[in-house]
Amino acid sequence: MKRITFYFILLTILSLLMAACSPAAQAATPTPTTSPLTFTDGLKRTVTLNAPAARIISLAPSNTEILFAIGAGEQVVGRDDFSDYPADAKNLPDIGGSNGVYNYEKIASLKPDLVIASELNTPDQVKSLEDLKINVYYLSNPPDLEGMFTNLVIVGELSGHKAQAETLVDSLRQRVKAVQDKVAGITTRPTIFYELDATDPAKPFTAGPTTFIDQLIQLAGGVNIAGSLSSPWPQISLEEILVENPDMILLGDAAYGNSPDQVKQRAGWSDLKAVKDGNIQVFDDNLVSRPGPRLVDGLEILAKLIHPELFK
Amino acid sequence: MLDIKNLSVAYGERLVLHRLSLELPAGQILGVIGPNGAGKSTLIRTLSGILEPQSGQVHVMGYNLPELNPTQRARLIAVVPQANQLPPAFTAWETVLMGRTAHLNWLGQTSSHDDEIVRQAMQRTDTLDLADRRVGELSGGEQQRLLLARALAQAAPLLLMDEPTAHLDLQYQYNLLQQIRGLVTRERLAVMIVLHDLNLVSRYTDRVALLVKGELRALGSPKEVLTADLLSQAYHTPLQVLSLEKSGLPYVLRSNSPLMRACIKPSSKSSASIRR
Amino acid sequence: MKNTARPYLFSFLLLVGALLLSVAVGSVSIPPMTLLNLFIGGVTARPLTEDTTTLSTILFNLRLPRTALVAMTGAALAGSGTSYQGLFRNPLADPYLIGVASGAGLGAVLAMSANWPYTTLGLLGIPLAAFIGAILTVGAVYQLARVRRTIPTTNLILAGVAVSSFATAITSFLMINSTGEMRRALVWLLGGSTMTGWQPVIALLPYITLGLGTLVTMGHALNVLQFGDEQAQQLGLPVQRVRVTIILAASLTTAAAVSFSGVIGFIGLIVPHIVRMVWSSDYRHMLPLSMISGAGLLLIADVLARVVMAPQELPVGIITALAGAPFFLWVLRRAKQQHLW
Numbered sequence A: 001m002k003r004i005t006f007y008f009i010l011l012t013i014l015s016l017l018m019a020a021c022s023p024a025a026q027a028a029t030p031t032p033t034t035s036p037l038t039f040t041d042g043l044k045r046t047v048t049l050n051a052p053a054a055r056i057i058s059l060a061p062s063n064t065e066i067l068f069a070i071g072a073g074e075q076v077v078g079r080d081d082f083s084d085y086p087a088d089a090k091n092l093p094d095i096g097g098s099n100g101v102y103n104y105e106k107i108a109s110l111k112p113d114l115v116i117a118s119e120l121n122t123p124d125q126v127k128s129l130e131d132l133k134i135n136v137y138y139l140s141n142p143p144d145l146e147g148m149f150t151n152l153v154i155v156g157e158l159s160g161h162k163a164q165a166e167t168l169v170d171s172l173r174q175r176v177k178a179v180q181d182k183v184a185g186i187t188t189r190p191t192i193f194y195e196l197d198a199t200d201p202a203k204p205f206t207a208g209p210t211t212f213i214d215q216l217i218q219l220a221g222g223v224n225i226a227g228s229l230s231s232p233w234p235q236i237s238l239e240e241i242l243v244e245n246p247d248m249i250l251l252g253d254a255a256y257g258n259s260p261d262q263v264k265q266r267a268g269w270s271d272l273k274a275v276k277d278g279n280i281q282v283f284d285d286n287l288v289s290r291p292g293p294r295l296v297d298g299l300e301i302l303a304k305l306i307h308p309e310l311f312k
Numbered sequence B: 001m002l003d004i005k006n007l008s009v010a011y012g013e014r015l016v017l018h019r020l021s022l023e024l025p026a027g028q029i030l031g032v033i034g035p036n037g038a039g040k041s042t043l044i045r046t047l048s049g050i051l052e053p054q055s056g057q058v059h060v061m062g063y064n065l066p067e068l069n070p071t072q073r074a075r076l077i078a079v080v081p082q083a084n085q086l087p088p089a090f091t092a093w094e095t096v097l098m099g100r101t102a103h104l105n106w107l108g109q110t111s112s113h114d115d116e117i118v119r120q121a122m123q124r125t126d127t128l129d130l131a132d133r134r135v136g137e138l139s140g141g142e143q144q145r146l147l148l149a150r151a152l153a154q155a156a157p158l159l160l161m162d163e164p165t166a167h168l169d170l171q172y173q174y175n176l177l178q179q180i181r182g183l184v185t186r187e188r189l190a191v192m193i194v195l196h197d198l199n200l201v202s203r204y205t206d207r208v209a210l211l212v213k214g215e216l217r218a219l220g221s222p223k224e225v226l227t228a229d230l231l232s233q234a235y236h237t238p239l240q241v242l243s244l245e246k247s248g249l250p251y252v253l254r255s256n257s258p259l260m261r262a263c264i265k266p267s268s269k270s271s272a273s274i275r276r
Numbered sequence C: 001m002k003n004t005a006r007p008y009l010f011s012f013l014l015l016v017g018a019l020l021l022s023v024a025v026g027s028v029s030i031p032p033m034t035l036l037n038l039f040i041g042g043v044t045a046r047p048l049t050e051d052t053t054t055l056s057t058i059l060f061n062l063r064l065p066r067t068a069l070v071a072m073t074g075a076a077l078a079g080s081g082t083s084y085q086g087l088f089r090n091p092l093a094d095p096y097l098i099g100v101a102s103g104a105g106l107g108a109v110l111a112m113s114a115n116w117p118y119t120t121l122g123l124l125g126i127p128l129a130a131f132i133g134a135i136l137t138v139g140a141v142y143q144l145a146r147v148r149r150t151i152p153t154t155n156l157i158l159a160g161v162a163v164s165s166f167a168t169a170i171t172s173f174l175m176i177n178s179t180g181e182m183r184r185a186l187v188w189l190l191g192g193s194t195m196t197g198w199q200p201v202i203a204l205l206p207y208i209t210l211g212l213g214t215l216v217t218m219g220h221a222l223n224v225l226q227f228g229d230e231q232a233q234q235l236g237l238p239v240q241r242v243r244v245t246i247i248l249a250a251s252l253t254t255a256a257a258v259s260f261s262g263v264i265g266f267i268g269l270i271v272p273h274i275v276r277m278v279w280s281s282d283y284r285h286m287l288p289l290s291m292i293s294g295a296g297l298l299l300i301a302d303v304l305a306r307v308v309m310a311p312q313e314l315p316v317g318i319i320t321a322l323a324g325a326p327f328f329l330w331v332l333r334r335a336k337q338q339h340l341w
Helices: A002-020 A061-069 A104-109 A123-131 A145-159 A162-184 A212-219 A238-244 A260-264 A294-306 B040-047 B070-076 B092-103 B112-124 B140-153 B170-187 B198-204 B228-235 C002-024 C032-043 C050-088 C100-112 C125-145 C153-177 C179-190 C199-216 C219-225 C229-234 C239-261 C267-278 C283-307 C316-336
Strands: A037-040 A046-049 A056-058 A076-079 A114-117 A136-138 A191-197 A248-251 A280-282 B002-011 B014-024 B029-033 B055-060 B077-080 B158-162 B190-194 B207-212 B215-220 B239-243 B250-254
Touching (some): A037 A145, A061 A145, A114 A123, A123 A136, A145 A162, A191 A212, A248 A260, A260 A280, B002 B040, B014 B055, B029 B040, B029 B170, B040 B055, B040 B190, B070 B077, B070 B092, B077 B140, B092 B140, B140 B158, B140 B170, B170 B190, B170 B198, B198 B250, B215 B228, B228 B239, C002 C032, C002 C050, C002 C283, C032 C050, C050 C199, C050 C219, C050 C267, C050 C283, C100 C125, C100 C153, C100 C179, C100 C239, C125 C153, C125 C239, C153 C179, C219 C239, C219 C283, C229 C239, C267 C316
Parallel strands (some): A248 A280, B029 B190, B029 B207, B077 B158, B158 B190
Antiparallel strands (some): B002 B014, B002 B055, B207 B215, B239 B250
């Protein structure tokens, strides 16, 4: 048995070496005419462009929204399945993304000079694109609004719309500040339950700490009842919801067919204050789950829902 | 050829064969008889390497059996097992060809020599005309003859047979045993054969071993072992043994059977007392 | 002689046809003549023009390596499946019987929750973890089933089922606890390779060659094993040694294949039956024929996976299951009448 183990380890090392030494294409670095733009992306890779990208493919809906928001919409030549905002994006060629599988042939045939990936993408997907001699920039998820602003500027630099991006960031900052100012004077913070998935109404999925939902609810002057749970995307039991007895229920899963009436009919939910008061609101989850400029839209809507009295 | 000394075999705690000793020279057919559970099949399986002896020694042609690997062992010992399910998809020819395994290389490449041996084996067992048929379509008796042919194809000097006549028609039973007798004489094989039919044992074996509860109760010629005393005690049933006129061989039947009351006279040589 | 050559000819033609199909089909339609030109150009290192760069990239960096990977995987799964069906004398045996799939799945899902550095070795992290998971699981099953020096078949199957269930349970637990990776894990478990390019092909090659090379020589031994362990031993086959060799070779091959291609079901189960029904029950022929046919059939399934819901790509495990299950039932009906087992 010992001999077998030895040969086996030898074989593993050998094949790893072979795989590691196999000819891998380098990311395209064509001869620079002007001073090249160099970036370090979220995977700590060095990405070099000679000029701002003119043909961009987006692999995530958040990236698509960012590109259009900073005025680079014309440069987008392809987008993933889920990119549905703004409306113009829907007309662009779809390069896959459902089931986590992208259509590399299509991507290659669109001859992009930059593909912007997100944390929805795996490192091997980035590698596959590199092997096709395509430039990839992996845009990490921002931890907070400031991080999102930074991402906007990065995409601005990548696409040659830096100034526009910075202007957008300024206006977004102002809007955030406006909400903060309004909320500063509140005396009470309503408790909120944000529902992500209630396939099992006894244990719905919600958003926990560090998520944007949690951060925005706080900024909007509310308290997320799941805010002190241990993981970002936990399942919370109905019992705990009953104990917390939130003032408001936000249905982030409204797009999947959940409605306030449907909630009222759920076994055991009728005892909740929010249900009795009829304080169940539908909410477009895309506004708070895509790390792009619409996060600020989401913040504003949340503030209006949570503190309607401030916005009369 | 086969030399067993104080062989003991156990299944876990239970001793199934207890200090068995016997010798089987080449050119001899040894019949093994005894009631169910006596250890007959255990003996066969131990000799063929399936079970490990707890103690004792077994030598075949001078080789110490437990030290041999399966291939070496198969060149010395061939087994005709009790008729059980043969893989139905192989043809009869392919099945008998399996008997050559111990003589073939790792890849199982056969030569015309192997083919010739298979052909002969099938001819001797009257199965040659079944050669291209799938085993799944054959009757129990035909399959049994194939098992014998396979063992013959193995060309081993010691043959172990576990109830080889079980599913055969009478004619084939006699044929088979006569074939074996012929082979033993011509090629100096040694054969150990477990049989239930005591009269076949009487007629076709040279020596008989009577096993009861794992012990060797008697070992000797058919006349010596097939006696009313020994058999009645071993099988727990009253038996009478007659001596056939022409051959002098013992003939076993139940006591008070109608046949006894017919014209055959009990011989004075055989034991006269009939256990009640 | 012509009779024994015919199945090989036929299955080889099937494979060649499937190879060509796999190279010719894709989202970007490249007409056959262009493909041929590109191929010759690539092989002779002809300089590329503006137009042909992209197409050449697609051909050499996407289609050819994928075709090679899928073919190797199909051969590996079918070859292992045939070996296991012979070894366990059970028509329901498939390459995942003693825990390879569940072990690989556990390894892969564990690895998915870690952040691998973007280096060559880091990118091989998940396949490596899957491989190690598979091997460790088979090792555990082996130890559990062992009775002194022998490994009885029933013990193997029982231990395999028990360990697989355990590994699967842990995997499910991990998946539920990290909703972020759930999607990725599910895709992996449904089968289909996530890596493109030649790297996986090169990494897989030694294992597949060694494993399938060993298995293909075990045809005679598997034939003898059909008579049962006792009779096989009495006929002179070193049963324990043969068994260990087959389990080792088949597990190695399957583990390697699963590490890069995820868990693709049905190929390992069905191809041996097809080969047995159409051609032969002789394992000396069944093994190579299964490998060739397995490669061809999985290639066809992969083409379907790309085409059926274009531009979306289905995991190939879904195609093999959807096509495989009814086909299997049909095979079952026909074979019952033919005394095939």
